[in-house]
Amino acid sequence: MTKVKEKIGRAVFAVSAGICILAVVAIFVFLLAKSAPAFAKIGVFNFVFGDTWLPSSSDSYNAPLSGEYGVFTMIVGTLATTVGALAFGGVLGYFTAVFLVFFCPNGLKKVLSSAIGVLAGIPSVVYGFFGVQFLLPILALFAPNNGAGLLATSLVLGLMILPTVVSLSKTSLESVPRAYYEGAVAMGATHTQAVFKTVVPAARSGIVASLVLGVGRALGETMAVVMIAGNSATYPSGLFGSFRVLTANIVLEMGYAGEVQEGALVATGVVLLVFVLLVNILFSLLSARAVKRAVKKTKNKKSRPRVGMRIRDFFGNLAYRMKSSSIGKGTAIFSGTFTALTLVCIVGFVLIKGLPHVTPHFLFGKFVFGSENITIFTSIVTTLMAIALSLAVAVPLGVMTAIFLHEYTAKENLFVRIVRGAIDILGGVPSIVYGLFGLITFVRLFGGTSSILAGGLTVSVMLLPTIVRSTEESLRAVSDSLREGSYALGAGKLRTVFKIVLPSALGGILSAIVLAMGRVVSESAPFLYTAGSVIWAMPTSYADNGATLAVAMYRLAGEGWHTNEAYATAVVLVGIVLILNLLAGFVAKKLQKKWNGEKR
């Protein structure tokens, strides 16, 4: 009896892991199936390297094309703004991480670290709105145009990848053995010299990996760029001048698209996906090598410098090359301060502009059709419904997959490797591509009109990797002696997992769920074409359509005559992100303490 139960349990876990693979396969199959006719009609080469984008919404597959479909300008635009973001956010992030680990007073360190967590959680529409209302007017003072263009997108995207770069660089700096630093100091180096000449070079592969991950994020970012890039389908020219990126192309034209145009837009998503996957493969190669190098280092001291390593040396030794560590120190302190000030600036700007407009009517008023008196209550309800649905799908699946990966697989067989690969790919897919996927699967499945059901399901796929990874992380943190103790007392595997392991990991899992909620709140790209994009009446069922808060904000900011309401929505969004961040930390700590307290 027990044996059967165990087997069923194992099978259920394996099936949910299989669903993750299925999700990846489905994304690729549907995107390719939808874009293949467009690729065939336009020609892959013409599509990728053509530099005229002039779609005609009356084009169809069984008639000669009258429009032109080439995305090369957008590929260049995407790459240019990614490089710009890296130059700003990457360097700033690297020095901020150094500042946090080595030059920051302890009290400030905690505050700043959690502040960077908040920066990561701020929805991209809020970044975009901040760019439009705050950054563009400043840039316009010395720009030949209204400030839109490469500089503006690079700055805003740089800020958006900053948290990724900081947190990963920080981890790798912290994992450098203390002995390196102590050795350097013992040899007579100053604190600054020890940091920049021994610890930083030792951590450089981790730092480079963090930059690569930042690149992945910058490539896939959508809403913020749409709001500030200008969006004409041309090459970026200089620091100022309108241009368009791949993600923006999809968001801008999906609503209008004709038959071939729609295929071409899905094809744009495929091109984007290819870029992001390449970057992610690079990332995993780099981090794998980082581990290998660390192992190798203890064995043989000297390794031949290769081209890849030279590039890494460049960043690792940036300060060293300046021939003076004190410049590095100064830059680190400046970067830390700058990051902190930026956060204060964004949050402060939004609060000052928006708080006066957050009225009870605005939050909880009744929706009246055609009224100028905007209320976002229906959007709040829509968001809650989307959260409930996506968590109900993603949490059980994600947690079971993590259990399968960590508790049921002693060795890495092929299936496990594929599951891990699938999760990594899901983690890298840009949110706008999820939106496309949802549009051509769930929306079509439910009768062709957008619904909260379709939106929620789309986002649940997006949440899977986050939940799997952080659950696995917390399972890993559970000491093996607990499991062994349980087995020793005669408990089976299932019972051990559910009665011992999961409760011990509960804090970590719950905080992951809270962060996933934050993700649903802040995402707008996947909802725009799946759940609906107009602020509409109170949803009565999951079949109704509605705009989530972030989508509503994009809408209000775009319409132009509701700017105050857009600020107010931004306040609500930032407020929710702050609360969820605090809650996640609190939950993790509290539950961990409780569990440890009971057991010891």
Place this chain on the structure above:
Amino acid sequence: MKKVKTKIWLVCTAVLCAFASCGGEKHITVISRTAGSGTRSAFEELVANEDGRKLGGKDENGKEYSLLVKTALEKSETGDVKTAVASDKNAIGYISFGSLDSSVKALALNGVEATEESVSNGSYELQRPFVVMTNATATLTPRAEDFMQYLQSAESEAFASEAGAVWVSDPKTRGSEDFPVPVTDWTAKPALPSAGENGKVVINGSTSMQKFIERAALGYAEEYSASVTDIFTIELQSSSVGRKGAETDTTGNFIGLSSASVAGNEKVRAFTVCLDAIVVIVNLASPLQTVTAQQLFDIYTGKIVRFSELGA
């Protein structure tokens, strides 16, 4: 060390010079809409130079073309255009007359201001029809039929003017030479007609027609003392979505809105409910008052890059 310092100075000066050279009069920020927008295709179709070359559309081989200057900003919403123009002294854009408000200034075209009179007598040239349509073959649900009758009646006159558009009463302009659409009488039925299985009439199409359809839907709902959101599902995306929706509809419960003419399209049953002017807008601080079609063409093709070149 000294070398490094010199280098830094050089770079700084170069950057400063670059910025300094940007001074003087700024370039015109040309603002257009994204491809597929009904307003954009109407605008490109209507703006032509003195040789009759249009800003965009289909050439003699049926190939899509656009002469739009490469540096133009493309916005996906009317509101985005307004925001951009309202916040930029050097911007020029175009929107539907109904969306005009006090945040921006409308220019006269060839000396003619867009007014109800100049639009209806055709002296203001930048105008296009607002079209309402349903599928040509599907049997309409009672509610869709009733609402179409309502739009076809004189009731819609008030909504047109509230939306800043000019109501059309001439049957031949409403339909065509061969199929005139007369103004009908409409009275409320004893009870709200049913909308079939779907429960609500679906309306989709041009965002430019938002104000008109909102007012009309509100008016219709009031006649039956019901709530708009119980009668309709309105999600406006674009003219092409509205047209395609009507072409492929089989439920008889879909009403499409288009802000471009659908004349000659046999898959839909359509009529023109009102005429809308497209107005060229500039910032409130701009000294500009009027613009000619040729100047507009030159600005949007990038031949004129500064407002001072207009000689205003």
